[in-house]
Amino acid sequence: MIRTIMIRCKWPSVFAITLSSLAALAGLGMLNSIIINLMELMSSHQVNRVGFIIFAIAGIGALLFGLGSRYVTAKLSADVVCELRVQLTQRLMCTPYSIVETLGHQRILSVINSDVAKFADGLLRIPDFIYSVVTVALCAGYLVALSWPLSLVVFAFFIICALGVQLFSRAGIRQLHILRGHEQDLFDGMTTLVKGMKEFSINVNRRRFVYKNRVTRHCKDIKEHRVKVSFIFPMLNHISDKLVLFLVGSIIFCAGNYWLNTSFNIIIGFILTILYMVKYIDNLVGSINRLGDVYSYFKNIENLGLSHAANFETHIQNNTKLVDMKQWNEIKINQLYFKYNRIDLDEYCFSVGPITTQFKRGDVVFITGGNGCGKTTFAKLMLGLYRPTKGSISVDGLPIYHQDECELYQQLCSAVLADFHLFNQVLGADDEPANDADIMPYLQRLEMDKKVSTHHGCFLSTSLSQSQKKRLALIMSCLEDRSICVFDEWTTEQDPKFKEIFYTEIIPQLKRKNKLVIVITQDDEYFELADQLIRLESGQLVKDIHLEQSEINLKKYFVK
Ligand SMILES: Nc1ncnc2c1ncn2[C@@H]1O[C@H](COP(=O)(O)OP(=O)(O)OP(=O)(O)O)[C@@H](O)[C@H]1O
Numbered sequence: 213m214i215r216t217i218m219i220r221c222k223w224p225s226v227f228a229i230t231l232s233s234l235a236a237l238a239g240l241g242m243l244n245s246i247i248i249n250l251m252e253l254m255s256s257h258q259v260n261r262v263g264f265i266i267f268a269i270a271g272i273g274a275l276l277f278g279l280g281s282r283y284v285t286a287k288l289s290a291d292v293v294c295e296l297r298v299q300l301t302q303r304l305m306c307t308p309y310s311i312v313e314t315l316g317h318q319r320i321l322s323v324i325n326s327d328v329a330k331f332a333d334g335l336l337r338i339p340d341f342i343y344s345v346v347t348v349a350l351c352a353g354y355l356v357a358l359s360w361p362l363s364l365v366v367f368a369f370f371i372i373c374a375l376g377v378q379l380f381s382r383a384g385i386r387q388l389h390i391l392r393g394h395e396q397d398l399f400d401g402m403t404t405l406v407k408g409m410k411e412f413s414i415n416v417n418r419r420r421f422v423y424k425n426r427v428t429r430h431c432k433d434i435k436e437h438r439v440k441v442s443f444i445f446p447m448l449n450h451i452s453d454k455l456v457l458f459l460v461g462s463i464i465f466c467a468g469n470y471w472l473n474t475s476f477n478i479i480i481g482f483i484l485t486i487l488y489m490v491k492y493i494d495n496l497v498g499s500i501n502r503l504g505d506v507y508s509y510f511k512n513i514e515n516l517g518l519s520h521a522a523n524f525e526t527h528i529q530n531n532t533k534l535v536d537m538k539q540w541n542e543i544k545i546n547q548l549y550f551k552y553n554r555i556d557l558d559e560y561c562f563s564v565g566p567i568t569t570q571f572k573r574g575d576v577v578f579i580t581g582g583n584g585c586g587k588t589t590f591a592k593l594m595l596g597l598y599r600p601t602k603g604s605i606s607v608d609g610l611p612i613y614h615q616d617e618c619e620l621y622q623q624l625c626s627a628v629l630a631d632f633h634l635f636n637q638v639l640g641a642d643d644e645p646a647n648d649a650d651i652m653p654y655l656q657r658l659e660m661d662k663k664v665s666t667h668h669g670c671f672l673s674t675s676l677s678q679s680q681k682k683r684l685a686l687i688m689s690c691l692e693d694r695s696i697c698v699f700d701e702w703t704t705e706q707d708p709k710f711k712e713i714f715y716t717e718i719i720p721q722l723k724r725k726n727k728l729v730i731v732i733t734q735d736d737e738y739f740e741l742a743d744q745l746i747r748l749e750s751g752q753l754v755k756d757i758h759l760e761q762s763e764i765n766l767k768k769y770f771v772k
Pocket residue numbers: 313552553555562581582583584585586587588589590
């Protein structure tokens with residue numbers, strides 16, 4: 213992803229690097245004219261006017277090119293961040309739900325909000341880095357031009373220092389990685405603390421436990437690694453500072469005692485150049501620290517493991533194939549099997565299936581079973597949120613294997629799951645905002661008309677109780693007018709009258725519109741309203757009854 217962005221920003225980057233190089237070149241020009249003017253001053257006690265004009269031009273050049281490079285890089289950095297956010301959002305939208313679920317919302321939000329911003333902040337340091345690299349390189353060339361044997365000594369000194377710096381900065385970057393991990397854990401702990409405030413206020417033991425294990429423990433880890441990180445990089449700065457002064461002193465000492473044939477001009481040139489380089493060597497070391505940060509943020513972004521956004525356009529566009537698929541009549545589930553991936557230290561991996569059954573359009577299917585038997589997992593498989601480990605779902609004989617087929621299939625589906633999110637915009641069948649006039653009868657029937665009003669298909673208030681939100685989610689699902697509707701224990705928390713409306717009005721209405729309605733339910737008093745009843749136990753389909761095939765007492769048969 214970063215590579216694609218960088219390729220796209222190739223020319224502005226080249227421009228910024230060129231401006232930085234020119235600024236560095238002009239800076240060296242200033243230094244050179246200072247050395248020449250100084251020599252002239254020492255030999256003839258006056259400075260040539262042309263020399264001063266060259267100095268002034270070089271100074272203005274250094275200033276303007278430096279400002280130009282900073283402006284171009286600031287713009288570049290803003291472009292990169294914008295592009296990065298857009299691409300991350302696209303990748304997030306292309307990533308299968310199962311992966312997003314495993315990653316967790318907090319981690320994704322923390323990367324998108326915080327790591328991308330910090331990454332951008334780090335990118336802003338790149339002109340300084342380039343400027344420093346170019347200046348140091350030019351100064352090195354200048355030293356060679358002054359005296360190559362003496363420059364070899366200086367380079368050997370710098371190479372030894374650079375190796376030391378690299379050794380320490382690697383250790384620093386490793387510590388930074390560990391630090392980021394602990395910061396993420398602390399963030400998760402703080403989120404638990406904020407979100408669970410109600411429970412914590414009631415239960416002091418829980419509060420103490422989370423505080424001790426999820427917050428203070430990570431704070432201590434962060435403190436320990438922060439000290440290391442905050443020590444390693446400033447230490448490198450400090451040492452490099454002192455070593456350069458040591459080098460200058462050594463040159464003066466050696467010139468006075470051993471390199472007696474080295475001219476005074478060359479010694480002065482060396483000393484001034486090295487002193488001029490100090491700031492940029494310092495900048496380089498500081499930039500390595502910053503770029504280490506940028507690298508770790510970049511790694512965080514990449515390690516999210518979101519899908520590639522290559523098929524994003526097809527992902528959001530309707531397809532002509534969809535028109536054909538919308539005419540479906542039968543869904544066949546063939547040996548469908550799904551197993552959750554092992555999460556962290558959890559040895560227990562739940563699996564559903566193999567399940568073989570079929571659903572007809574216009575039928576009402578009730579799925580029942582004990583807690584944790586896999587009803588929601590099966591519903592998520594039916595909605596294409598989870599991809600089967602084995603087996604298949606096929607629509608009128610067309611198996612839904614690949615991502616694009618799955619995305620088409622999902623456009624047939626609408627759902628209110630137990631952990632639903634309530635959007636405030638109601639969309640109609642044409643994916644445009646629904647008419648307020650179409651929403652109103654539902655609001656009235658579900659006694660929500662006094663609680664919320666709508667404007668251009670938008671609920672103006674969503675500060676409601678959970679059961680009220682669920683009623684709005686049901687209205688949304690009905691108005692989306694998809695041909696497969698899935699409701700996961702919708703009636704939990706609802707008053708008996710709304711339960712009655714759900715089973716005797718909403719579901720029959722959807723059936724009359726020729727939709728397949730899949731209802732996960734424990735309400736055995738309404739079982740007789742189903743066309744097909746399925747019972748799951750420990751992930752296995754143990755009963756699959758079509759009502760017209762059975763004369764038995766369903767209630768007795770299904771309820772254990
Ligand atoms: N994201 C997940 N990762 C791993 N295992 C999971 C995940 N979600 C659910 N499970 C496991 O799958 C099993 C079935 O869960 P599921 O939610 O499908 O059951 P359910 O029949 O809908 O339960 P309930 O009636 O309590 O809502 C659970 O026992 C749980 O251990």
